[in-house]
Amino acid sequence: MDAGSLNSSSNLKAQSRFSLQEQLLRRSSKENLDRFIPNRSAMDWDYAHYMLTEGKQAKENPAVISPSREAYRKRLAEALHLNRTRILAFKDKPPAPIELIPQENTSPSHLQAKPTKPRRHIPQTSERTLDAPDLVDDFYLNLLDWGSSNVLAVALGNTVYLWDASDSSTSELVTIDNEIGPVTSVNWAPDGHHIAIGLNNSEVQLWDSAANRQLRTLRGGHISRVGSLAWNNHILTTGGMDGQIINNDVRIRLHIVETYRGHQQEVCGLKWSASGQQLASGGNDNLVHIWDRSVTSSNAASQWLHRLEDHTSAVKALAWCPFQGNLLATGGGGGDRCIKFWNTHTGACLNSVDTGSQVCSLLWSKIERELLSAHGFNQNQLTLWKYPSMVKMAELTGHTSRILFMAQSPDGCSVATAAGDETLKFWNVFGIPEVAKPTPKANPEPFSHLARIR
Template sequence: MDAGSVNSSSSILKVQSRRPLQEQFLHKKNSRENLDRFIPNRSAMDFDYAHYMLTEGRKGMENPVSSSPSREAYRKQLAETFNMNRSRILAFKNKPPTPVDPFPHEMTSAPQDKPAKSRRHIPQSSERTLDAPDIVDDYYLNLLDWGSANVLAIALGNTVYLWDATNGSTSELVTIDDENGPVTSVSWAPDGRHIAIGLNNSDVQLWDSTANRQLRTLRGGHRRRVGSLAWNNHILTTGGMDGWIINNDVRVRSHIVEIYRGHEQEVCGLKWSASGQQLASGGNDNLLHIWERSMASSNSATQWLHRLEDHTSAVKALAWCPFQSNLLVSGGGGGDRCIKFWNTHTGACVNSVDTGSQVCALLWNKNERELLSSHGFTQNQLTLWKYPSMVKMAELTGHTSRVLFMAQSPDGCTVASAAGDETLRFWNVFGVPEVVKPASKAKPEPFAHLNRIR
């Protein structure tokens, strides 16, 4: 191949290897865009060594012939001083910090490992059923109460029976003679030892359940039967068929200390708030009153704080909310059928729900935001509501007559209901609170034996 052909070939290669300027520019631009920008840590670099390599050191490598012995010796000394055997100039002196995972493995895996909280099982049948013969089928009375010592009191005709939930034993406290009976109300004192018994003859008896003896009889307050009772420490509040509400100080001889007058017919519902400052009373006159303890007077009839007239039938079922002190719930009789919620500070009705049947009793769940109501015609059921949506969670059936009375166990888990069908039923409707579930085997739950009886 001659020189001309070689030159022509090399020129052809040069022409073929060239790229258009626009293509070269795009290639360089794409290359720059694909690179990560490097931000050096200047504190970790030797600028003296870097400056030498970029100036004098580079000159020696590019033109080694011009290097003199003295310059070569100087270069070697610099190499020992600046550690010239390093392959990189912009090198970290220390290891880079270990990257921190913004989502640690423990955090990401925990929700997957933790099982979803299962929905609480609500038994549809009663845990236990006891006979309650001769129970008075009267809507306006209050014949069932569960004391803080885990003893249930129930009045059957003229007799008050005590059922110990710890061991299931039953004992008779007292039988009233026919002239003064039947028993119209029962209520445990806060200590769980003393109990008040209202009678058809307008008397109220105080008993010591442990010693099984009567302490005293409160007379002279009412003129007709006492169908409702409520304790506020040492004050026993009584409501009578005469429409009067009386505060009795059980420690003193002259026990009548205040009188509330506002109802025109029988007082069938009484409940003190948890603070003991407000009293709710319901009557057969369809009225609901809120009374302020600080406004009570012993010299004259105390004026009510609120007089609420929204119900269209007797108001017996009352329950103060355990998690909101100024929230009261009330239930109306067969002509009303409504559950109403009240702000007792303002007297405003904040919600009303038509249940479709007579409301006999109301209980709040102490562990969850739930409300339990008992009803009369037509289903005679217990209904569990979710608060505040008031969505029905369950309906418990089994009674064949209206469920007149309900009482709650001290731990808040079990509910006892008594009906006109002369049965007493126990329901595990409120479940077991989280703090009670891991209880030690050495201390079994007081109602563990109920769970095994169907």
């Protein structure tokens, strides 16, 4: 091959090499803004030669270098930035990004940062206080309930009063005779117009609040006072001091349809789950039972699904979680002071928090993942917890005696509390719901025959 051919071949290789380098530079400047590409132009060849020859010899044979030369070498290294350890180098800095379009409103909607939710203000004082004379100071009773029609019922001694939250008007529903009183429990039916009233003599009365008249009396189930009530559509569940739990079908004359036996002492807490499938009961025997209708309906003995024995004091406070159907919160009395969380499918205790004081009542927020607890000795406070971290968000004080009863407004924002200091307080604890949903009207059919049954 002659010299001309060699020169031609060398030129072609050089052109192709420069062409390739030019393409890489072009591509890196336009397309590969997120990568570093090795480039010899970024290398300091003098520094590399120094490190590979004189610098290496100085490190390997320090004895042959005079002190004066060593001092000179250090000064030179500092001046020329030779105290580096790397020889190979890449580009010093990546190219600055080219902003072709202004930043605002350029990102897809699903990539845009969500606006930070403002921190909710929780008032530290009650927004209203009402007198509640003759309120029975008894931990085991349930004397306060807020119905779906926005009317609060409270039992004071032998009398049941109704407070209409829409216009702040108060009316008297009924005063019970001394022989059968006092009133030991109240609970609104789902329709918000019919109310059940438990009595000290073991009877339960059903009233129509709109017509202000008694519809019927349920007898023969209990042998002592009825301190707890819970509706499940047309089934009214009652819990007595005798330890029995009775399901009453209010549509029929022979109203007792099931009896649950598991508690050895007074049943002071009853709550049906939102699905109406499971019932939680708490008693003065420190026990919590979970009853399942699919299990108990076919069993005459009505065996419980779970028997929860972790509390060490009476359990009155029960609250089903609104956003997780199988999550139940329970609170123990003065000897226990704990809030416990349960998986009611498995019966497992998920968490236990020592609150430091008697837990009288529990309420879940319908808006946020929060839980409100009402306490007795020693601070008589309301505590708002963030779930599931159980970090305290607020502690609200104002009552001078233990907060015995607590009820939540239909919209989920306000909470009413009644305490042994004979006052009724209203708290704006849970804020304002983002979307106000109309309260669904309950089917009035279960109560259509009550007027004819005696």
